[in-house]
Amino acid sequence: xxxxxxxxxxxxxxxxxxxxxxxxxxxxxxxxxxxxxxxxxxxxxxxxxxxxxxxxxxxxxxxxxxxxxxxxxxxxxxxxxxxxxxxxxxxxxxxxxxxxxxxxxxxxxxxxxxxxxxxxxxxxxxxxxxxxxxxxxxxxxxxxxxxxxxxxxxxxxxxxxxxxxxxxxxxxxxxxxxxxxxxxxxxxxxxxxxxxxxxxxxxxxxxxxxxxxxxxxxxxxxxxxxxxxxxxxxxxxxxxxxxxxxxxxxxxxxxxxxxxxxxxxxxxxxxxxxxxxxxxxxxxxxxxxxxxxxxxxxxxxxxxxxxxxxxxxxxxxxxxxxxxxxxxxxxxxxxxxxxxxxxxxxxxxx
Amino acid sequence: xxxxxxxxxxxxxxxxxxxxxxxxxxxxxxxxxxxxxxxxxxxxxxxxxxxxxxxxxxxxxxxxxxxxxxxxxxxxxxxxxxxxxxxxxxxxxxxxxxxxxxxxxxxxxxxxxxxxxxxxxxxxxxxxxxxxxxxxxxxxxxxxxxxxxxxxxxxxxxxxxxxxxxxxxxxxxxxxxxxxxxxxxxxxxxxxxxxxxxxxxxxxxxxxxxxxxxxxxxxxxxxxxxxxxxxxxxxxxxxxxxxxxxxxxxxxxxxxxxxxxxxxxxxxxxxxxxxxxxxxxxxxxxxxxxxxxxxxxxxxxxxxxxxxxxxxxxxxxxxxxxxxxxxxxxxxxxxxxxxxxxxxxxxxxxxxxxxxxxxxxxxxxxxxxxxxxxxxxxxxxxxxxxxxxxxxxxxxxxxxxxxxxxxxxxxxxxxxxxxxxxxxxxxxxxxxxxxxxxxxxxxxxxxxxxxxxxxxxxxxxxxxxxxxxxxxxxxxxxxxxxxxxxxxxxxxxxxxxxxxxxxxxxxxxxxxxxxxxxxxxxxxxxxxxxxxxxxxxxxxxxxxxxxxxxxxxxxx
Numbered sequence: 001x002x003x004x005x006x007x008x009x010x011x012x013x014x015x016x017x018x019x020x021x022x023x024x025x026x027x028x029x030x031x032x033x034x035x036x037x038x039x040x041x042x043x044x045x046x047x048x049x050x051x052x053x054x055x056x057x058x059x060x061x062x063x064x065x066x067x068x069x070x071x072x073x074x075x076x077x078x079x080x081x082x083x084x085x086x087x088x089x090x091x092x093x094x095x096x097x098x099x100x101x102x103x104x105x106x107x108x109x110x111x112x113x114x115x116x117x118x119x120x121x122x123x124x125x126x127x128x129x130x131x132x133x134x135x136x137x138x139x140x141x142x143x144x145x146x147x148x149x150x151x152x153x154x155x156x157x158x159x160x161x162x163x164x165x166x167x168x169x170x171x172x173x174x175x176x177x178x179x180x181x182x183x184x185x186x187x188x189x190x191x192x193x194x195x196x197x198x199x200x201x202x203x204x205x206x207x208x209x210x211x212x213x214x215x216x217x218x219x220x221x222x223x224x225x226x227x228x229x230x231x232x233x234x235x236x237x238x239x240x241x242x243x244x245x246x247x248x249x250x251x252x253x254x255x256x257x258x259x260x261x262x263x264x265x266x267x268x269x270x271x272x273x274x275x276x277x278x279x280x281x282x283x284x285x286x287x288x289x290x291x292x293x294x295x296x297x298x299x300x301x302x303x304x305x306x307x308x309x310x311x312x313x314x315x316x317x318x319x320x321x322x323x324x325x326x327x328x329x330x331x332x333x334x335x336x337x338x339x340x341x342x343x344x345x346x347x348x349x350x
Numbered sequence: 351x352x353x354x355x356x357x358x359x360x361x362x363x364x365x366x367x368x369x370x371x372x373x374x375x376x377x378x379x380x381x382x383x384x385x386x387x388x389x390x391x392x393x394x395x396x397x398x399x400x401x402x403x404x405x406x407x408x409x410x411x412x413x414x415x416x417x418x419x420x421x422x423x424x425x426x427x428x429x430x431x432x433x434x435x436x437x438x439x440x441x442x443x444x445x446x447x448x449x450x451x452x453x454x455x456x457x458x459x460x461x462x463x464x465x466x467x468x469x470x471x472x473x474x475x476x477x478x479x480x481x482x483x484x485x486x487x488x489x490x491x492x493x494x495x496x497x498x499x500x501x502x503x504x505x506x507x508x509x510x511x512x513x514x515x516x517x518x519x520x521x522x523x524x525x526x527x528x529x530x531x532x533x534x535x536x537x538x539x540x541x542x543x544x545x546x547x548x549x550x551x552x553x554x555x556x557x558x559x560x561x562x563x564x565x566x567x568x569x570x571x572x573x574x575x576x577x578x579x580x581x582x583x584x585x586x587x588x589x590x591x592x593x594x595x596x597x598x599x600x601x602x603x604x605x606x607x608x609x610x611x612x613x614x615x616x617x618x619x620x621x622x623x624x625x626x627x628x629x630x631x632x633x634x635x636x637x638x639x640x641x642x643x644x645x646x647x648x649x650x651x652x653x654x655x656x657x658x659x660x661x662x663x664x665x666x667x668x669x670x671x672x673x674x675x676x677x678x679x680x681x682x683x684x685x686x687x688x689x690x691x692x693x694x695x696x697x698x699x700x701x702x703x704x705x706x707x708x709x710x711x712x713x714x715x716x717x718x719x720x721x722x723x724x725x726x727x728x729x730x731x732x733x734x735x736x737x738x739x740x741x742x743x744x745x746x747x748x749x750x751x752x753x754x755x756x757x758x759x760x761x762x763x764x765x766x767x768x769x770x771x772x773x774x775x776x777x778x779x780x781x782x783x784x785x786x787x788x789x790x791x792x793x794x795x796x797x798x799x800x801x802x803x804x805x806x807x808x809x810x811x812x813x814x815x816x817x818x819x820x821x822x823x824x825x826x827x828x829x830x831x832x833x834x835x836x837x838x839x840x841x842x843x844x845x846x847x848x849x850x851x852x853x854x855x856x857x858x859x860x861x862x863x864x865x866x867x868x869x870x871x872x873x874x875x876x877x878x879x880x881x882x883x884x885x886x887x888x889x890x891x892x893x894x895x896x897x898x899x900x901x902x903x904x905x906x
Contacts, residue, residue, distance in 0.1 A: 051533070083537065092531060104538030
């Protein structure tokens, strides 16, 4: 199957500032991709470059084999067949819901346009709001109108710029699942931008994590969580803390519990990501770690424990294990070899 | 307040003071409303023979001319205002920053003054036609030249000085539009120019409508321009009926007709403004300006410069040139007397407006109820009412008071009081207060909303008395607004022509009246100095406005 969207070593620069550097990524037809990263990582810039609002200074963007952007040539946004849902939805305040959705269908004959608008109204379950004005709608309804409007001209790809950021936290995960279902049902290729990994997990088949304008890793949510390519990905995705550990000659990882130093017994020093589940409560363990902080999580307590050498690790313990800060907790520590990184912060297992 | 009432005798004192204050608010609003009520009541009759005569002969002319004038000025201000707003909001060209405030300068130029100036420039004997004749060796009558003293001329003059209303509001609307809206339109298949006509312009429509209706209110209020150009409109008709026929009642009935036009406009403006609220969805980045290159940049610069030159630079230069030619005859004690009279009136009126505005503003702040909302609304209504209408509305009750007083004095003591009240500065200042109270009220209210009630509470809890709070918190925070309120009314009074013409005491002249009289006598060059003085003073509010504009730009 050919790629729907292809970014080939795309750079976006504003004068001296480089917003995106060497970003490459492909998206299969019908897949939902996600550009994830902290604010200022260049994810929105990259999305706007695909939509045609930012020029690329190097590389190439193609959509279904059609070149959209190169440094020499930029197809105007209106000729790209790219739909976009904007962060604040950008609904036209002077048009009602029906006219907002029909806005991009000017070339269609009247009858066909009406039919298309009606079917989209049904798709987003807003048929009874067809004559409402944007300011009369709730945030979630506005978002659905924005989605319907972007889908109306049947774009080759749908871009969503932080589509949930102006909604309540409770609504977000609910709507993310709804929208994913809707996109999947219509087999729409989409690319989402967000800074929230939970949104990314709920929506995307494939996540591209950006860091300082560069692609840190592209993969499925599962891959990013369980096989992070470097310490940035490890620290950004999920909970956990990165500690120094030694690897014994036999390939076993051990934290510096007994104060052993790298170099002894042929052991070498590594960075290891410790997930909360890697340190588990074990009443029979002789390893007692001091509790420095604890957070109530309902069914669990999330403890922060201090290793003998002063490094801190998280521990998810069952809710009935209630030890005050300053007390000790018997645990076993099982470090994961595939979460170990070398001195440059890159995954050892790659 | 209810708690105070229940708890202590001191609380009783507070509530009765509050009631006194509310009474004062109601009385002042009622007094301010008298002229408008008098005008509206005149419609009940009686209708004199003069009214029938007017009705049969010229009333239709007044209606048609006023409508044509409104149509012309509406189109003219919309074209000039929207195009300049678009240039300075959406394009980047050399001098854009300068133009974005300089395009407001024509506001300082009263329409009647620009009318005299262009007449001087474009008349048969003026420099333009003279040099045409000299250049082409023509004689008078050999060639066609548009007649400036016509309805078309009045439309051009009014459009040139009133477009800033449209420019100002539309520009804000353009700048406030989120860039995402334009991008959404582009991503839905519209080109840049389609986007302008399908999104940018329709979204600015409420702002444009609000700006145009303000410009049209000024058009209806205009007396100087139409009178000078000999156009029969409502304002000139009211003057003719009162001065020519001596028919005050009929003049009032004409004024009531004019008021109907104003009410229609007022409704339009209100509606546009309420819709403007909903057009501020989203708070995204505003649109980046398109950098114009080559001939496009040159065209943009030329267009902006042309509007500015026609609306301000050229007439101001002409006034300055005339003043320079005549300066030895101009700077006389008579001119100083004019200046003194004008300043006296303006100072009196702006002080009265400020005191009333403080009374109403603080009343509304302390107790923001229905009564307070209504009283401030009623007190602000005069700003939409043309000066001619207010003058007639003031004249009638004052003349009635004079007659009653005179009658009573003659009956009881056998002496005549003559025109004791109606011919005094009091009547004139009262008319100004009715017309301009809204201006100072707006400034004062804007200032007061910035002093949030919890600031008072914080100061009180830190051990300050109410008087201390007034001195330490309110006075410093309000100072700017109070000064603005004073200045704006001062300048408006100085520029106001028809009210002053009708109500001034006998032989009492102001800058505006003198400029109008001299120009009407075709002594244009002599009229230049008082006119130039008005224009220079008129620059003050424009400067205040531009300072606010740049402050807002820095804030955002």
